[in-house]
Amino acid sequence: MTKVLLRYTNLVLATLFVLSLLSFILAYLFPGQAIENLTGLRLLELTERQNSELKYAVDANILVQYWHYMGELFAGNWGVSFSSGLPLIEDVSHYLPASIELSAYALFLSFFIGLPLGFLAALRHHKFTDYSLLSVSLLGYSIPVFWLALILILFFSLQLGWFPLSGRISLLFEIPRATGFILIDILLSDSIDKSAALTSALRHLILPTLSIAVVTTTLIIRITRRSVIKTLNSEFILAAYARGLTPRQVLMRHGVRNALIPILPLLAMQFPTLLTNAMIVESIFSWPGIGNWLIQAIYQQDYPAIRAGMLAVSVLVVIFTMSIDLTIRLTDPRRRRAERATI
Amino acid sequence: MPQSSLYQEEHYPSPLQYTWMEFKKNHIAVAGLFCFAFFLIITIFCPLLAPFDPNMQQIGDLLIPPSWYPNGGISHLFGTDALGRDLLSRIIYGCRTTFGISLLLVVVAMFLGVGLGALAGMSKGFRSSFINHTLDSIQAIPTLLIAIIIIAILGTGLVNSMWAIALALIPQFVHQTRDFIRHELSKEYIMAAKLDGASKTHIFMHSILPNMGEMLVVQGTLALSVSILDISALGFLKLGAQAPSSELGAMLLEGIEVAYIAPWTIAVPGGALFIMIISINLVGDGLRSALRNRLLH
Numbered sequence: 001m002t003k004v005l006l007r008y009t010n011l012v013l014a015t016l017f018v019l020s021l022l023s024f025i026l027a028y029l030f031p032g033q034a035i036e037n038l039t040g041l042r043l044l045e046l047t048e049r050q051n052s053e054l055k056y057a058v059d060a061n062i063l064v065q066y067w068h069y070m071g072e073l074f075a076g077n078w079g080v081s082f083s084s085g086l087p088l089i090e091d092v093s094h095y096l097p098a099s100i101e102l103s104a105y106a107l108f109l110s111f112f113i114g115l116p117l118g119f120l121a122a123l124r125h126h127k128f129t130d131y132s133l134l135s136v137s138l139l140g141y142s143i144p145v146f147w148l149a150l151i152l153i154l155f156f157s158l159q160l161g162w163f164p165l166s167g168r169i170s171l172l173f174e175i176p177r178a179t180g181f182i183l184i185d186i187l188l189s190d191s192i193d194k195s196a197a198l199t200s201a202l203r204h205l206i207l208p209t210l211s212i213a214v215v216t217t218t219l220i221i222r223i224t225r226r227s228v229i230k231t232l233n234s235e236f237i238l239a240a241y242a243r244g245l246t247p248r249q250v251l252m253r254h255g256v257r258n259a260l261i262p263i264l265p266l267l268a269m270q271f272p273t274l275l276t277n278a279m280i281v282e283s284i285f286s287w288p289g290i291g292n293w294l295i296q297a298i299y300q301q302d303y304p305a306i307r308a309g310m311l312a313v314s315v316l317v318v319i320f321t322m323s324i325d326l327t328i329r330l331t332d333p334r335r336r337r338a339e340r341a342t343i
Numbered sequence: 344m345p346q347s348s349l350y351q352e353e354h355y356p357s358p359l360q361y362t363w364m365e366f367k368k369n370h371i372a373v374a375g376l377f378c379f380a381f382f383l384i385i386t387i388f389c390p391l392l393a394p395f396d397p398n399m400q401q402i403g404d405l406l407i408p409p410s411w412y413p414n415g416g417i418s419h420l421f422g423t424d425a426l427g428r429d430l431l432s433r434i435i436y437g438c439r440t441t442f443g444i445s446l447l448l449v450v451v452a453m454f455l456g457v458g459l460g461a462l463a464g465m466s467k468g469f470r471s472s473f474i475n476h477t478l479d480s481i482q483a484i485p486t487l488l489i490a491i492i493i494i495a496i497l498g499t500g501l502v503n504s505m506w507a508i509a510l511a512l513i514p515q516f517v518h519q520t521r522d523f524i525r526h527e528l529s530k531e532y533i534m535a536a537k538l539d540g541a542s543k544t545h546i547f548m549h550s551i552l553p554n555m556g557e558m559l560v561v562q563g564t565l566a567l568s569v570s571i572l573d574i575s576a577l578g579f580l581k582l583g584a585q586a587p588s589s590e591l592g593a594m595l596l597e598g599i600e601v602a603y604i605a606p607w608t609i610a611v612p613g614g615a616l617f618i619m620i621i622s623i624n625l626v627g628d629g630l631r632s633a634l635r636n637r638l639l640h
Contacts, residue, residue: 015480029496135371138628142620144572146579147595147613150602158603269482276485280576294491295580298499306495314484321483 001330008326015318023311024069030303038069040079040088040304078308083300088308091293096312097180098168099289103278105205106212114217115263118224122259123251125229133221140218145277149211149284156207163207166286170200208285212277216270223266224259231259261332268324272317358637362557365633372629378622382442389439393432394420397589401427406605421611424594425601430608434615436589441578442619444505445570449563452509452570456516457559463517464524465543475521478514486511486573494582501590504583508573512566519562520555527551557634564627568620575616591616 027037036042060068072078078088121133157165168182169175175185175197186197231237232255240250279291286292290309297305356364366372385392401423408415409422409430421430463474481489490507497503524547527533536550577583578592586593591612598608 011476014476015483018480026492026496031496138624139621142568142617142624144575144592144613144616144620146576146592147609147616150595150599150609150613154602154606154609272483272485276487276576279485279487280580283580291487294488295582298491298495298582301495303495306491310488310492313488317483317485318480 004326004329008322008329012318012322015322016315019311019314019318020070020073021066023307024066026307026310027303030306031301032303037303037307038079040081042082079304081297081305082302083297083305088304091305092290092308092312094177094180095288095290095293096316098182098287099275099278099282099291100316101181101183102205102208102282102287102289103212103274105209106216106278107274109209109213110216110220113213114220115224117217118221119228119256119259121221121225122228122232130225134225137218137221140214141222143214145211145215146280146284148214149207149281152207152211153284163203168201168204168288169197170204173197173200208281208287211281211284212274215277216274219270219273220263220267224263227262227266228255228259230262231255234258261328265325265328268321271321275313275317361637362630362633365636366629369629369632372625372633375622375625375629378618379626382438382619382622385435385438386443386446389435393435395429395432397428397433397436398587399428401429403427406601406608408605409607409611412607422605422607424597424608425605430611433589433594434591434611437591437594437612438615438619440501440584440588440590441571441575441592441616444501445567445574448505448509448512448570448574449566452512452566453516453559453563455509456513457520457555459513460517460520461524461547464521464528465547471521474517478517481510482514482518486569487576490573490577490582494577499582499585501578501584501588504574504577507577508570511573512570515566516559516562519558523555523558524551527554557630561627561631561634564623564630568623568627571616571620571623 024038028034030037076089078092080087081091084091117133121130124130153165156163164170173196175182176189178185178188182201183198186194186201232251236258237250237254240254241247245253275291278289279294281287282289282292283295290313294306294309294313296302297309366376404419404423405427406425407419407423410417410420412422415422419429419431421434423429424433459474459478463471486508489511490504493507493510494500494503497506527550533546533550536546541549574583575590575592575595578588578590579596581593581596584590584593586597594612595609595616598605598612602609
């Protein structure tokens with residue numbers, strides 16, 4: 001137990017070190033001067049004195065530079081954005097929750113739909129239900145997410161006018177920021193008409209969530225189906241039948257739990273895909289999330305923003321996947337190492 | 344197997360024939376295979392098939408609807424876009440760009456991935472674990488983020504986005520190769536080869552590699568659909584192929600501006616992309632279940 005914990009801490013620290021090193025090196029790889037890319041300050045706009053101080057720091061050994069960089073990172077001083085001039089840490093902490101919110105709802109929705117359907121398909125293995133679910137899921141994960149989003153917009157927003165085109169909430173509402181998650185913020189605030197604000201926020205949420213959830217749901221259906229089929233073919237299920245349990249009892253007592261264990265880590269592997277889709281969908285729906293922000297940063301050649309955003313997102317992903325891996329490892333002693341997903 | 348055998352001897356199909364027999368049973372997958380072949384033909388022969396030059400602008404023919412609309416014409420089968428370019432020709436050339444480049448990327452990624460995977464699988468200790476952990480961290484980063492970083496360094500463009508996608512595709516191949524090699528190394532025919540005095544490279548080249556083909560094809564179809572999705576997504580986000588190019592994602596982006604009055608400008612390129620990916624996934628799925636069923640016999 002302690003050994004596993006130590007090993008994972010070690011791994012996380014090593015990966016985070018590599019990521020921080022990478023973000024430092026990126027400042028040198030991006031066009032322009034490294035010091036500008038690291039701080040976001042334009043050398044021409046600074047005073048003589050600040051300039052010479054910066055020069056002094058840059059002329060130092062590269063290891064010393066990295067040491068300073070890390071010091072500034074931990075002090076919360078990530079530099080400022082080229083385009084907006086705001087401190088990057090504020091920008092990131094403003095946009096990241098919006099992305100997490102969107103992906104989390106999409107993930108919950110897909111779990112909610114995908115898991116039962118996956119079980120259904122597996123229990124009706126090689127029957128009509130199974131085949132139709134499989135073909136629907138094939139359609140689902142073949143559809144390009146940006147095309148799906150466009151069709152949804154064309155149909156539901158422009159044709160029918162049911163849902164708004166873009167943004168997070170109607171501009172009429174001004175929600176005080178507390179957590180950055182819009183639904184929680186609405187519930188926390190007390191100055192506005194809560195139900196109207198909630199309705200507006202939900203209406204804005206539906207289309208982007210749906211477009212992300214379609215792909216994720218189909219992945220969950222397929223992974224669940226495979227895992228349940230594999231479990232139901234194993235020998236302890238046969239033994240349970242031999243003891244005279246009804247199919248229902250076998251499924252509930254032995255099938256479900258054993259089938260669910262391998263699903264979680266396989267899903268954790270799909271997390272980067274989910275994030276990529278979320279970033280694309282954000283930019284289509286003008287959702288004020290980190291993906292949209294990063295893509296705008298590319299258009300505006302805002303290198304400090306790209307560096308900071310890359311660091312924030314990859315650290316988030318690494319910590320998320322590693323903690324899921326660790327949980328699985330600690331709860332399921334059979335697992336020696338991570339398996340790869342087959343969908 | 345022939346229906347009535349004239350001779351006494353029995354005919355045993357080879358593993359490849361078995362796979363094909365299993366594959367043929369799944370009619371939808373065969374349809375997918377035909378579709379795949381269709382796109383391959385388009386990719387190779389597109390200058391012969393396209394009725395117009397994809398970038399030729401006909402000023403008199405702006406936004407002509409496709410032929411199935413009441414006021415559409417037969418000279419432009421899929422209609423024209425806002426600049427009067429023939430959509431059918433653009434789609435045909437777009438298939439070449441999107442499909443052909445994805446195919447190329449998958450082959451490159453496969454070579455590199457199998458090489459690295461062999462290195463990781465055949466070696467033990469530090470070298471193997473170093474490769475593993477590096478790749479795990481690459482795999483944890485979303486493809487779009489890798490692409491954004493590479494494009495920020497090199498600038499936007501189709502070639503630069505290709506680097507990003509190749510980099511994102513490699514880890515899958517490495518993992519599969521390594522797991523496969525680990526699995527095979529414990530089998531007896533490898534032991535026999537070892538007892539014959541075969542070196543590590545010899546074992547890999549002559550014993551393991553011939554058995555890896557099927558796994559690689561299946562993995563390749565998966566990678567192909569991922570790479571098509573990525574390349575068109577980057578084109579759509581203005582990070583990959585740029586505007587006048589007839590890459591399908593970039594075409595979708597151009598279509599958005601007139602989407603409300605001319606929905607076919609986004610329906611047709613998106614549909615082509617969709618069918619392309621479906622056919623690849625059908626073939627991959629069919630192949631995988633064929634291989635799985637073959638082992639059951």
